[in-house]
Amino acid sequence: MMDAVLQYLADGEPEFIDALRSFVAIPSVSTDPARAGDVRRAVEFVAARLARAGDIQVEICETARHPAVYGCWDGAPGAPTVLVYGHADVQPPDPLDQWHSPPFELTERDGRWYGRGVSDDKASMLIPILVTEAFFATGSTPPVNLRFLFEAEEEVGSPNLPVLVRERADDLAADVVVSADGAMWRPEAPCVTVSGRGLVSLEFTVKGPARDLHSGRHGGGVANPLHAAAALVASLHDGGRVAVEGFHDDVRPIDPGVLAALERLRFDEQGYLTGVGAPAFGEPGFGTLARQWYRPTLEVNGLYGGYQGPGGKTVLPRDAHVKLTCRLVPDQRPADVHAKVRAHIGRHCPEGVTVTVEEGHGGAPPYRIAPDHPALRAAAETLAEVFGVPADFVGMGGTVPVADTFRDVLGLDTVFFSFSTADEDIHAPNEFYRPERFRLGLEAWARLLVRLARGVRAL
Amino acid sequence: MMDAVLQYLADGEPEFIDALRSFVAIPSVSTDPARAGDVRRAVEFVAARLARAGDIQVEICETARHPAVYGCWDGAPGAPTVLVYGHADVQPPDPLDQWHSPPFELTERDGRWYGRGVSDDKASMLIPILVTEAFFATGSTPPVNLRFLFEAEEEVGSPNLPVLVRERADDLAADVVVSADGAMWRPEAPCVTVSGRGLVSLEFTVKGPARDLHSGRHGGGVANPLHAAAALVASLHDGGRVAVEGFHDDVRPIDPGVLAALERLRFDEQGYLTGVGAPAFGEPGFGTLARQWYRPTLEVNGLYGGYQGPGGKTVLPRDAHVKLTCRLVPDQRPADVHAKVRAHIGRHCPEGVTVTVEEGHGGAPPYRIAPDHPALRAAAETLAEVFGVPADFVGMGGTVPVADTFRDVLGLDTVFFSFSTADEDIHAPNEFYRPERFRLGLEAWARLLVRLARGVRAL
Numbered sequence: 001m002m003d004a005v006l007q008y009l010a011d012g013e014p015e016f017i018d019a020l021r022s023f024v025a026i027p028s029v030s031t032d033p034a035r036a037g038d039v040r041r042a043v044e045f046v047a048a049r050l051a052r053a054g055d056i057q058v059e060i061c062e063t064a065r066h067p068a069v070y071g072c073w074d075g076a077p078g079a080p081t082v083l084v085y086g087h088a089d090v091q092p093p094d095p096l097d098q099w100h101s102p103p104f105e106l107t108e109r110d111g112r113w114y115g116r117g118v119s120d121d122k123a124s125m126l127i128p129i130l131v132t133e134a135f136f137a138t139g140s141t142p143p144v145n146l147r148f149l150f151e152a153e154e155e156v157g158s159p160n161l162p163v164l165v166r167e168r169a170d171d172l173a174a175d176v177v178v179s180a181d182g183a184m185w186r187p188e189a190p191c192v193t194v195s196g197r198g199l200v201s202l203e204f205t206v207k208g209p210a211r212d213l214h215s216g217r218h219g220g221g222v223a224n225p226l227h228a229a230a231a232l233v234a235s236l237h238d239g240g241r242v243a244v245e246g247f248h249d250d251v252r253p254i255d256p257g258v259l260a261a262l263e264r265l266r267f268d269e270q271g272y273l274t275g276v277g278a279p280a281f282g283e284p285g286f287g288t289l290a291r292q293w294y295r296p297t298l299e300v301n302g303l304y305g306g307y308q309g310p311g312g313k314t315v316l317p318r319d320a321h322v323k324l325t326c327r328l329v330p331d332q333r334p335a336d337v338h339a340k341v342r343a344h345i346g347r348h349c350p351e352g353v354t355v356t357v358e359e360g361h362g363g364a365p366p367y368r369i370a371p372d373h374p375a376l377r378a379a380a381e382t383l384a385e386v387f388g389v390p391a392d393f394v395g396m397g398g399t400v401p402v403a404d405t406f407r408d409v410l411g412l413d414t415v416f417f418s419f420s421t422a423d424e425d426i427h428a429p430n431e432f433y434r435p436e437r438f439r440l441g442l443e444a445w446a447r448l449l450v451r452l453a454r455g456v457r458a459l
Numbered sequence: 460m461m462d463a464v465l466q467y468l469a470d471g472e473p474e475f476i477d478a479l480r481s482f483v484a485i486p487s488v489s490t491d492p493a494r495a496g497d498v499r500r501a502v503e504f505v506a507a508r509l510a511r512a513g514d515i516q517v518e519i520c521e522t523a524r525h526p527a528v529y530g531c532w533d534g535a536p537g538a539p540t541v542l543v544y545g546h547a548d549v550q551p552p553d554p555l556d557q558w559h560s561p562p563f564e565l566t567e568r569d570g571r572w573y574g575r576g577v578s579d580d581k582a583s584m585l586i587p588i589l590v591t592e593a594f595f596a597t598g599s600t601p602p603v604n605l606r607f608l609f610e611a612e613e614e615v616g617s618p619n620l621p622v623l624v625r626e627r628a629d630d631l632a633a634d635v636v637v638s639a640d641g642a643m644w645r646p647e648a649p650c651v652t653v654s655g656r657g658l659v660s661l662e663f664t665v666k667g668p669a670r671d672l673h674s675g676r677h678g679g680g681v682a683n684p685l686h687a688a689a690a691l692v693a694s695l696h697d698g699g700r701v702a703v704e705g706f707h708d709d710v711r712p713i714d715p716g717v718l719a720a721l722e723r724l725r726f727d728e729q730g731y732l733t734g735v736g737a738p739a740f741g742e743p744g745f746g747t748l749a750r751q752w753y754r755p756t757l758e759v760n761g762l763y764g765g766y767q768g769p770g771g772k773t774v775l776p777r778d779a780h781v782k783l784t785c786r787l788v789p790d791q792r793p794a795d796v797h798a799k800v801r802a803h804i805g806r807h808c809p810e811g812v813t814v815t816v817e818e819g820h821g822g823a824p825p826y827r828i829a830p831d832h833p834a835l836r837a838a839a840e841t842l843a844e845v846f847g848v849p850a851d852f853v854g855m856g857g858t859v860p861v862a863d864t865f866r867d868v869l870g871l872d873t874v875f876f877s878f879s880t881a882d883e884d885i886h887a888p889n890e891f892y893r894p895e896r897f898r899l900g901l902e903a904w905a906r907l908l909v910r911l912a913r914g915v916r917a918l
Contacts, residue, residue: 197675201771210736216656216786216857217881220699220756221747223740227696227759233689239810240682277669281682281811288680297679300686301774302765307782312660314784314857315760323766325773327675351698352740398675398773422676 002450004138009130009442016130016438019049021106023088023122024115030066030089030156039066039152042088046150047071050129054136056146061168063153063160071148072171073132080456081145082449083172083412085402086125086180087154090117091427098429112432119433120426124418124441125150125180131445143453147174154181158402165409176375176456177406178448182396182416187423187434189266190383191392192376193416194258195293198328198366199399200337203358204345206232206305206320215316222316223352226305229320232355233300235348236324236341240282240291242298244344250331254294257371261393262289293395297327298341327397334363364401367414375415378451386444417448461909463597468589468901475589475897478508480565482547482581483574489525489548489615498525498611501547505609509588513595515605520627522612522619530607531630532591539915540604541908542631542871544861545584545639546613549576550886557888571891578883578892583900584609584639586878590904602912606633613640617861624868635834635915636865637907641855641875646882646893648725649842650851651835652875653717654752657787657825658858659796662817663804665691665764665779674775681775682811685764688779691814692759694807695783695800699741699750701757703803709790713753716830720852721748752854756786757800786856793822826855826862826873834874837910845903876907 028042029035043060047069051058057072066089074081093103093116101107103116113123128148135142149172151161165172185191208225209218237243254262269288273280282291291297305320307313326337342357349355369376371393383391403414419441425431487501488494502519506528510517516531525548533540552562552575560566562575572582587607594601608631610620624631644650667684668677696702713721728747732739741750750756764779766772785796801816808814828835830852842850862873878900884890 199675199773203771208737213735214857215756215758215760215784216658217855218735218751219758219786219856220750220754221739221741222735222737223699224758226762227692230689230692230759230762233686234693237686240679276672276677276681278667278681279811280680282680291679292677295679297674299674299678299683299773299775300689300765301674301772301776302767303685303689303779304763304765304767306759306761306763308761308763308780312662312782312784313760314658314758316758317760320762321767323771325674325771327678352738396676397678398673 001138001140002446005134005140005446006443008134008138009446012130012134013439016126020118020123020126023126024106024118025104027104028089028117028152029092030153031092036066039089043067043069043152046088050148053129053133054141056132061164063164065160066152068152068164069148069150070168070171071146073142073146075141076143076145076453079144079453080175081147081173082452082456083147083149083174083177083406084128084180085149085177086128087121087151088125089152089155090120090122091155095429100430111435113435114430114432116431119183119420119424119431121154121181121418121420123433123438124420127419127438127441128180128445131442131449134446143450147172158405161402162405162409165405169409172410174410174412176452177412177414178375179402179414179416180418182400182418183420183422183424183426184418185392185394185422187421189389189392190387191394192380192383193396194369194371194376194393195329196367196396196398196400196403197296198332198334199364200326200328200334200341201324201363202338202341203321203323205356205358207318207354207356208352209316209318212318213316215314219316223350224316225320225353226317228350228353229303229305229322231350232345232348233303233322236298236344240284242296244298244341246340247296247298247337250333250336251296252330254290255371258294258393258395261371265289265392265394292397294329296329296332298324300324327399328366330366330368332366334365338363364399364404367400367403369413369415373413375413375452375456378456379415379417379448382444382448382451385447386440417445419444460597460599461905464593464599464905465902467593467597468905471589471593472898475585479577479582479585482585483565483577484563486563487548487576487611488551489612491551495525498548502526502528502611505547509607512588512592515591520623522623524619525611527611527623528607528609529627529630530605532601532605534600535602535604535912538603538912539634540606540632541911541915542606542608542633542636542865543587543639544608544636545587546580546610547584548611548614549579549581550614554888559889570894572894573889573891575890578642578879578890579885580613580640580877580879582892582897583877583879586897586900587639587904590901590908593905602909606631617864620861621864621868624864628868631869633869633871635911636871636873637834638861638873638875639877641859641877642879642881642883642885643877644851644853644881646880648848648851649846650853651839651842652855653828653830653835653852654788655826655855655857655859655862656755657791657793658823659785659787659793659800660783660822661797661800662780662782664815664817666777666813666815667811668775668777671777672775674773678775682809683775684779684812685776687809687812688762688764688781690809691804691807692762692781695757695803699743701755703757703800705799706755706757706796709792709795710755711789713749714830717753717852717854720830724748724851724853751856753788755788755791757783759783786858787825789825789827791825793824797822823858823860823863826859828872828874832872834872834911834915837915838874838876838907841903841907841910844906845899876904878903
């Protein structure tokens with residue numbers, strides 16, 4: 001069976017690339033209201049391709065904004081059910097003048113495919129559809145029961161995904177989620193992701209006088225909100241460690257298996273630091289990757305107040321603004337961390353000013369999957385087989401809110417199984433994809449479904 | 460003699476107001492290259508009026524930008540020589556839509572004269588010219604020898620004044636400078652100014668990674684320049700006191716006479732704080748006015764880096780910027796304070812980032828005149844006589860670089876004798892002047908010149 005499926009996938013490549021070209025040609029920019037029709041076209045394209053793949057029940061689900069595609073096939077009685085996730089929407093192509101080829105024309109150049117959304121997530125999300133098609137087309141059927149959920153709001157924060165998943169929870173019931181989104185860490189070696197950090201965001205304003213004052217006339221007798229904001233921000237860290245009271249209370253020590261995997265990684269730390277142009281810096285007792293993957297952070301993303309133009313202006317400004325985000329690790333909870341940061345800010349507010357904490361934007365708990373989870377092991381073994389080298393176990397510094405939705409609403413773990421790579425200039429001009437990853441991905445998804453048929457639930 | 464002079468000044472008022480109206484009608488905005496011709500017209504207007512005042516040698520002096528007016532009269536052998544200073548240029552009238560009457564039309568409304576530059580400094584600088592005219596017109600001559608220097612670059616920082624004063628040092632030799640610029644503190648009581656704070660400005664940039672990084676992916680393993688800038692700024696103060704090493708080394712204790720005068724002031728501190736909308740805050744051991752007039756400060760005027768738009772952006776920015784100014788008191792020297800702040804910043808630069816200090820903009824030593832200086836005493840006695848209440852002795856939180864030029868190049872003390880008041884919305888829409896101050900100013904300048912004839916040099 002597998003031979004025939006792999007042969008179908010190899011033979012079909014020219015047509016698959018045509019399909020990808022058509023998919024990339026639809027400018028499904030979900031953040032742009034003028035592109036709502038294109039987003040819908042992309043969703044319809046996905047639904048049509050999925051319906052064509054085989055005997056699958058396909059439905060376009062309306063939401064408050066952009067529709068999603070739902071698919072269901074239940075022809076493998078006794079086998080596990082796998083929920084496949086991906087997204088059909090893309091980031092805006094701006095700045096347009098920095099593209100070397102039109103963003104919505106799939107262009108092969110120097111062994112890469114260029115186009116907006118080709119890496120995030122159109123090529124990678126097409127793969128499981130084509131693999132499903134291959135099973136049906138070669139006279140067999142997929143080895144597991146399947147659910148598909150392709151949304152079109154991922155690039156705007158998936159606002160309606162939790163609503164939809166909750167509404168259709170029964171239809172989405174499965175044993176595990178496999179996400180076609182969520183790029184691999186680096187192109188040199190395959191990897192599976194064991195964690196993503198959670199997110200809490202918060203803004204505050206330090207308020208001083210009722211209006212901007214002349215710093216000559218008034219300075220020295222009235223507190224300067226910039227000084228106070230600086231003192232507040234400085235109080236949030238002690239060296240490289242977050243100094244917010246209670247911030248680390250619920251931080252679970254790094255899993256020994258994860259730590260062992262981290263130590264086995266061939267990571268060129270010096271090369272990384274040279275690339276970002278900064279020395280190593282952070283929480284004492286941890287290396288760079290541990291700091292970025294497995295330890296919590298508090299980063300100020302914006303700090304501003306007073307005069308910013310050329311030259312000087314002798315102003316004592318009325319206020320100062322701070323925007324910050326925390327990245328969380330198990331078992332920190334967003335609401336709890338938010339409350340602790342807020343309390344810290346209130347407690348450390350310097351004399352002579354007041355501070356107002358605004359509500360944050362979004363928030364997500366950390367994502368984690370046990371390194372010995374059967375579905376994760378299946379993914380790792382599949383990658384080792386296809387790539388011919390063992391898969392690394394890696395963490396993710398960023399946040400994957402969809403995994404939280406599936407955990408929260410459906411009680412499911414998510415395995416990330418994307419063939420995009422983090423260096424493919426997603427969200428930037430000249431986004432690209434590696435054609436060889438497309439081929440490897442087709443094979444890997446076919447082999448993974450077979451492996452998952454043996455059982456996916458953690459023991 | 461004085462009676463006739465005062466009568467002339469009273470009788471001449473309608474014509475003087477016409478002159479002021481013509482003067483205000485010239486939009487002598489020195490910062491606007493398109494107004495260079497208007498600035499010259501204002502200078503020519505002043506020169507013409509001064510020439511008409513009497514037997515005065517008047518000259519228009521070219522500089523690298525806007526011309527100045529020089530005047531000389533030496534008909535009082537044996538009497539002191541007084542150098543009168545003022546300026547004919549004005550601030551831009553923007554924002555125009557906030558004016559209740561056209562900015563370049565002198566408009567009387569509710570007992571005030573409105574117009575751009577009427578308070579800063581056209582009405583006040585016209586007064587000594589009209590007083591000189593009154594002496595000549597009434598058959599006497601001024602009681603002191605006179606030098607006049609009216610520049611037209613004050614609102615752009617007087618860049619060519621030091622050059623001109625140096626070139627014409629012999630022609631400007633005098634016993635004291637009396638400035639028609641430099642508003643009184645408040646309208647309730649007359650005052651003389653015994654000090655102004657010096658200025659040092661400095662900018663620095665805290666540099667982290669080579670480019671903006673994603674704070675999820677990289678955060679925790681790379682130093683954040685915003686944290687470092689905040690720590691640096693926080694290190695500059697300890698409570699309300701400047702914490703820069705050596706900053707206070709050369710600070711002279713407040714003069715006992717000045718301190719006594721300060722304690723005699725009827726200052727509504729609570730009313731002031733309510734007005735600015737802030738609680739009292741500053742260096743321990745000093746009251747609000749002492750902090751603002753007689754103690755040095757370091758104020759951050761701008762602090763910025765990272766994302767400032769709506770919502771959030773998970774960025775770890777490449778750099779952060781800080782603009783600051785210090786106000787200096789005797790005997791602090793700008794270059795020395797600049798070096799100390801720069802050294803402090805270098806010494807306190809946090810780990811993981813670098814800091815680059817840019818050169819500052821301008822700089823001026825503190826201004827001071829002894830409270831028992833004969834010319835200052837003459838000014839105070841004149842004000843007491845004219846206003847019918849004693850004159851307060853006050854400090855100035857801001858900086859008066861012209862006094863430094865006269866001290867530095869000519870070795871002269873400057874007495875501020877302006878009839879503008881600090882609340883007259885100078886540099887703002889609806890700048891105004893108080894007509895009664897114009898009348899009081901004419902009388903006061905006449906009486907001051909007589910008083911100064913008795914001797915102006917410090918003993």
